[in-house]
Amino acid sequence: MTTTGKKEVIRTYCCIEDGIMCGLLAHVEDGVLKKVEPADFPEDPGMKHVCLRGLCTVKLVYHPDRLKYPMKRVGERGEGKWEKISWDEAFDTIAEKFKGTAEKYGEEAVAIASGGFFSSVVNMIFSRLANAIQGTLISLGGYGDFGGPCGDMTTFGIPMGERFIQDVEDPGMYVFWGANYTETYPLRWRKIRDAKEKGAKLVVIDPLFTSSASKADDYIPIRPGTDSALALGMMNVVLEKGLEDKEFMTKYTVGPFLVKTDDGMFLRNPDDPEKYMVWDLKTDSVKSSEEDGVEPAMEGTFTVSGIECRPSYQLLVDLASEYTLEKTSEITEIPEEAIEKLALDYIEKRPVASCRGWGVQRTFHGDLTHRAIAALAALTGNLRRVGFRTIPLNFLGYTAVEGRAAKSLPIMNLYDAIEKGDPYQVKALWTSSHNILSQDANNNRLIKEVIPELDFYVVNELFMTTSAKYADIVLPASTFYECMGLSTTYDVQVIPYIQLMQKVIEPMYDTKPDFEIACEVGKRMGFPEYFNKSVEENIELMLSNQNDLSIERLRQGPVKAPMNVEGENWEFTTPSKKIEFYSEKLKKFGEELPLYKEPLESNRRPKAEKYPLSYFSTHTKFRKHSMYANVDWLKELDPGPVVEMNPVDAEARSISTGDIVTVTNDRGKAKVKAKVHEGIKPGIVNIKQGWWHTDFIEGHHQELTQSEINPAQTAALEPNMSLLDNLVEVSREGGHE
Amino acid sequence: MSKRYGMMIDLERCIGCHTCTISCKFENNIEKGSGIRVETVGGPQMDTPGGKYPNLSMHYLPIPCMHCNEPPCIDVCPVEAISKREDGIVIIDEDKCDGCESCITECPYGTIIFDKEKDIARKCSLCSHRIDEGQVPFCVVCCETEAMYFGDINDPESDVSKMISKSNAKTIVKDTDTGPAVYYSPTRNGKIT
Numbered sequence: 001m002t003t004t005g006k007k008e009v010i011r012t013y014c015c016i017e018d019g020i021m022c023g024l025l026a027h028v029e030d031g032v033l034k035k036v037e038p039a040d041f042p043e044d045p046g047m048k049h050v051c052l053r054g055l056c057t058v059k060l061v062y063h064p065d066r067l068k069y070p071m072k073r074v075g076e077r078g079e080g081k082w083e084k085i086s087w088d089e090a091f092d093t094i095a096e097k098f099k100g101t102a103e104k105y106g107e108e109a110v111a112i113a114s115g116g117f118f119s120s121v122v123n124m125i126f127s128r129l130a131n132a133i134q135g136t137l138i139s140l141g142g143y144g145d146f147g148g149p150c151g152d153m154t155t156f157g158i159p160m161g162e163r164f165i166q167d168v169e170d171p172g173m174y175v176f177w178g179a180n181y182t183e184t185y186p187l188r189w190r191k192i193r194d195a196k197e198k199g200a201k202l203v204v205i206d207p208l209f210t211s212s213a214s215k216a217d218d219y220i221p222i223r224p225g226t227d228s229a230l231a232l233g234m235m236n237v238v239l240e241k242g243l244e245d246k247e248f249m250t251k252y253t254v255g256p257f258l259v260k261t262d263d264g265m266f267l268r269n270p271d272d273p274e275k276y277m278v279w280d281l282k283t284d285s286v287k288s289s290e291e292d293g294v295e296p297a298m299e300g301t302f303t304v305s306g307i308e309c310r311p312s313y314q315l316l317v318d319l320a321s322e323y324t325l326e327k328t329s330e331i332t333e334i335p336e337e338a339i340e341k342l343a344l345d346y347i348e349k350r351p352v353a354s355c356r357g358w359g360v361q362r363t364f365h366g367d368l369t370h371r372a373i374a375a376l377a378a379l380t381g382n383l384r385r386v387g388f389r390t391i392p393l394n395f396l397g398y399t400a401v402e403g404r405a406a407k408s409l410p411i412m413n414l415y416d417a418i419e420k421g422d423p424y425q426v427k428a429l430w431t432s433s434h435n436i437l438s439q440d441a442n443n444n445r446l447i448k449e450v451i452p453e454l455d456f457y458v459v460n461e462l463f464m465t466t467s468a469k470y471a472d473i474v475l476p477a478s479t480f481y482e483c484m485g486l487s488t489t490y491d492v493q494v495i496p497y498i499q500l501m502q503k504v505i506e507p508m509y510d511t512k513p514d515f516e517i518a519c520e521v522g523k524r525m526g527f528p529e530y531f532n533k534s535v536e537e538n539i540e541l542m543l544s545n546q547n548d549l550s551i552e553r554l555r556q557g558p559v560k561a562p563m564n565v566e567g568e569n570w571e572f573t574t575p576s577k578k579i580e581f582y583s584e585k586l587k588k589f590g591e592e593l594p595l596y597k598e599p600l601e602s603n604r605r606p607k608a609e610k611y612p613l614s615y616f617s618t619h620t621k622f623r624k625h626s627m628y629a630n631v632d633w634l635k636e637l638d639p640g641p642v643v644e645m646n647p648v649d650a651e652a653r654s655i656s657t658g659d660i661v662t663v664t665n666d667r668g669k670a671k672v673k674a675k676v677h678e679g680i681k682p683g684i685v686n687i688k689q690g691w692w693h694t695d696f697i698e699g700h701h702q703e704l705t706q707s708e709i710n711p712a713q714t715a716a717l718e719p720n721m722s723l724l725d726n727l728v729e730v731s732r733e734g735g736h737e
Numbered sequence: 738m739s740k741r742y743g744m745m746i747d748l749e750r751c752i753g754c755h756t757c758t759i760s761c762k763f764e765n766n767i768e769k770g771s772g773i774r775v776e777t778v779g780g781p782q783m784d785t786p787g788g789k790y791p792n793l794s795m796h797y798l799p800i801p802c803m804h805c806n807e808p809p810c811i812d813v814c815p816v817e818a819i820s821k822r823e824d825g826i827v828i829i830d831e832d833k834c835d836g837c838e839s840c841i842t843e844c845p846y847g848t849i850i851f852d853k854e855k856d857i858a859r860k861c862s863l864c865s866h867r868i869d870e871g872q873v874p875f876c877v878v879c880c881e882t883e884a885m886y887f888g889d890i891n892d893p894e895s896d897v898s899k900m901i902s903k904s905n906a907k908t909i910v911k912d913t914d915t916g917p918a919v920y921y922s923p924t925r926n927g928k929i930t
Contacts, residue, residue, distance in 0.1 A: 046883075183754075678790045
C-alpha cells in the first residue's frame with residue numbers, strides 16, 4: 001500500500017451497543033482506522049460518550065481471526081472443516097436451498113433471524129427479504145429482553161413504559177430494581193449521577209453487590225425473583241398508612257372499573273361493550289365510567305343486576321393486604337424495617353424514578369415483576385408524563401413487499417418449530433447479528449436437538465463464532481466501519497438523534513456489508529426489483545417521510561428528534577385506554593393482578609434439593625453479549641470465565657478462589673475457575689455472560705439455562721428467556737489455577 | 738508561578754469501567770499494560786467489595802503517573818532517560834531508556850510498566866503530545882462518567898484547581914511525600930485508598 005500520510009477524521013456512530021449509539025469520530029490514516037474518540041452533540045454536551053468496548057471496535061476490525069472469505073461446510077456440522085467458495089457459489093447455494101426448502105415444506109419453513117436493526121435500520125433489509133420470500137421472520141425480543149415488555153404491554157399498552165416510570169424530572173430518589181447502570185448503561189448513569197449530586201437518593205435492590213450498589217445510599221439484598229412480592233409488600237405499607245395516591249388511581253387507572261366476581265371480567269355497558277362500568281357514589285347506582293359528574297367508588301362490593309362486582313382497585317388492595325411485612329420479609333429475605341423504609345421513601349421522596357433492569361425481567365415471571373413495580377409507582381403517585389423524542393421514519397415503506405408478507409415467530413418458539421414442527425416446521429435458518437448458539441438459553445438442546453433438525457443453516461459473521469461453526473455456509477460480514485447505515489430514535493433511547501453511519505474504510509478482505517449480502521440473495525430468490533437499489537437509495541427511502549432529512553443533511557451532523565408530549569387527556573394504548581394493573585386478558589392464567597409467583601427454579605422448589613444454588617449469567621462491562629470476548633486488550637483486564645460465589649457456599653464445598661470447579665444441572669455444565677468473594681448473596685452463583693465455548697475448560701454458561709415458555713407472556717406479547725431463573729450445583733474438580 | 742499540569746479524579750464519579758486504561762493503550766500504542774490502571778478498593782480481587790455480605794463497600798481508584806514534584810524515578814535512572822518538563826510533566830525518553838527497570842521498582846505508585854516489545858520502560862506522559870497541540874489527555878476525553886479533570890494545578894483560577902479546592906481533593910499518601918500532581922476527590926464516605 002502506498003502511504004501518502006493522508007489523515008481523515010470521519011463522523012459515524014457506534015452501532016455495537018444497540019440502543020445507545022454513541023457518536024464517534026474515526027481517525028483514519030492512509031485508509032487504516034487508527035482509533036476512535038467520542039463525538040460531540042453540541043446541544044447535549046452530556047451525550048459525548050464512548051466506552052471501553054466502543055474504543056475496542058477498532059480491535060474487531062483488524063482482528064487476525066476475522067472471517068475473510070465465504071466458506072461451505074465439508075465435514076460434519078460443528079467439526080470445523082471448511083472449503084473456500086466464491087460469493088456467487090455462496091449466494092446461488094443459499095437461493096437454491098431456500099427455494100428447495102420452501103417447495104418441500106412451505107415458504108414459512110425458511111426462517112431469518114436478524115438482530116442488527118436497532119444498530120442500523122438498514123439491516124431491516126432482512127425483514128424485506130423475509131417478506132419477499134414469505135418466510136418466517138424471527139422476533140428476537142424474547143432473547144432475554146421481553147419479560148419487561150410483556151409486563152408493560154399489559155400495564156401501559158407499550159413495550160417499555162420507561163418514559164412514565166423512570167424518566168421523571170428531578171427525582172428525589174432513584175430505585176434500581178435489578179439494574180446495574182454503572183456497568184451496563186453508563187450513559188444513562190450520568191443522568192442519575194447528576195441527580196445524586198443534586199441530592200437525590202439512590203437505592204439498589206439486587207442480590208449482587210454491583211458497582212451501582214457501591215454508589216447506593218441504601219443497598220437492599222433480595223432473594224432472586226421475589227421483587228414482585230417486595231412491591232406488593234410496599235403497597236401494603238402505603239395502603240395501611242393511607243398514603244396512597246387514590247386520585248391518580250381513580251383518574252388514570254382501571255381502578256374504578258367494576259370487575260364481576262364470577263368471571264373476573266370488567267362489567268361493560270350492555271348498550272356499548274366498549275364502555276366500562278363504575279359504581280357512582282353520588283347516585284349509589286351503576287354508571288358508565290365516562291358519564292359526566294360520576295364519582296366512582298374505589299372500594300367495596302356492589303351488586304348489579306344480581307351480579308356481584310368490585311372495583312379492580314379493591315382487588316389490588318385485597319391482594320396487597322396479603323403481603324404483610326412479616327410475609328414479605330419471609331419471601332424476599334429483606335428485613336421488615338428495610339421494606340417499610342423503602343415504601344415510605346416512595347412517598348416522601350416523590351417523584352421516585354424506578355429503574356427496572358434486566359435482573360428483574362429475566363425470570364420466568366419477570367412480566368409480573370414489571371407489572372407489580374408499575375402498580376407500586378402508580379399507587380404511590382410516581383408516574384409522570386415527560387414526553388419522549390422520536391422521528392418516525394418510513395420503515396414500512398422500506399420493508400414492505402407488495403402482496404407478500406413473512407410470518408412472525410418468537411425466538412423461543414423457534415426451538416419447537418425446528419425440533420417438532422410446532423407451530424409449524426422450520427427447516428432452513430439464517431442468523432445474522434445474532435449468535436444463537438452462544439447467547440440463547442439451553443445451549444445443549446440447541447446444539448444437540450434443534451440445529452441437527454435443520455436442512456440448511458446460514459450465518460454471516462465477523463468471526464467463527466459457535467453459531468458460524470455449526471452453519472452450512474458462512475459468509476464474512478463487514479464491520480460497521482466498512483459500510484453505510486442509519487440510526488433510529490425510539491422512546492427510551494438515551495441519544496435521541498438520527499445519525500448517519502458513514503463508511504470509514506473500505507471492506508476488509510473479501511467481506512461484504514450485511515445489506516449487500518441480503519440483496520444478493522433477494523435477487524436470486526426472484527425479487528430483483530426489491531433488491532437492486534443502492535444502500536444510499538434505500539436510506540433516502542427511509543428518510544423520505546421527513547421533509548428536512550436526507551443523507552446530505554446527515555453528513556453535516558446528527559439531527560435531534562423533537563419532543564412528543566403526552567396529550568392533555570392522558571390516554572394509554574391499552575384496551576381500556578387506562579393504566580391496566582388489572583388485565584382481563586391474563587385472567588385465564590390467574591395473572592389478572594400483578595401477583596407474586598415463586599420463580600420456576602427458585603431455591604425453595606423441590607429441585608433445589610439436588611441443585612441448591614440459584615444461577616445467574618449477568619452482563620459485564622467487558623463484553624456486549626458475545627462480542628469482544630476475543631479482544632486481547634479486554635482479556636488483559638478480564639482473562640476468562642469464572643464462577644463467582646459467596647465464601648459461605650464456597651467453604652461448604654471446600655472451594656477457594658482459583659480452584660477449577662464444575663457448575664452443573666440436568667441441562668449441562670460449565671467448567672471454570674472459582675472466584676470467591678463477599679459481593680454475592682449466599683445461595684447464588686454467577687458466570688458473567690458472553691464468553692465463547694472455546695473460553696471454557698468444558699461446557700458453556702448457556703448450557704445451564706432453561707428454555708421453558710411462559711404462556712402468559714405469549715398472550716401478553718412474546719415469551720422471554722429466563723436466563724436468571726435457573727438452579728445449579730457447584731463441585732470442586734481438584735485442580736487449581 | 739510556572740505551569741504545572743496535573744489532574745483531579747472524582748472517586749465518587751468513577752465507576753471502574755477501565756475506559757481510561759483502554760483509551761491510553763490506543764492513544765499511546767501500548768500493547769501490554771497501560772499508562773493508567775484502575776484498582777478496586779474493597780475486596781482482594783477486581784470488582785469485589787470489602788466487608789461481609791450484605792454490609793459492604795467498594796470504590797475504584799484510577800492510577801496514572803503522579804507527575805511528582807520530586808520524582809524518585811528520575812534519580813534512579815542510570816542513563817538519565819527520565820526528565821521533568823518545565824510544565825511539570827515527567828517523561829521517559831524512549832531512545833535513551835535501556836530497559837533496566839530501576840524506575841519500575843522505585844515508583845511508589847507502581848505506574849511504570851515494562852514494554853517487552855520495545856524493551857523499554859513506559860508510563861503515562863499525560864499525553865504530552867496532545868497537550869503540546871492544545872488538547873487534553875485522551876483518558877480525560879474518554880472518561881465515561883466525566884470524573885477526570887485536567888489542567889494547570891499551579892493556577893488557582895484553572896478549572897482543575899477550583900475543583901481540587903471545592904471537593905477537598907487530596908493526593909495519595911506514601912511514606913515519602915513525592916508531591917503528586919494527581920489529586921483525588923474522595924468518595925462520599927471520605928475514602929481515597
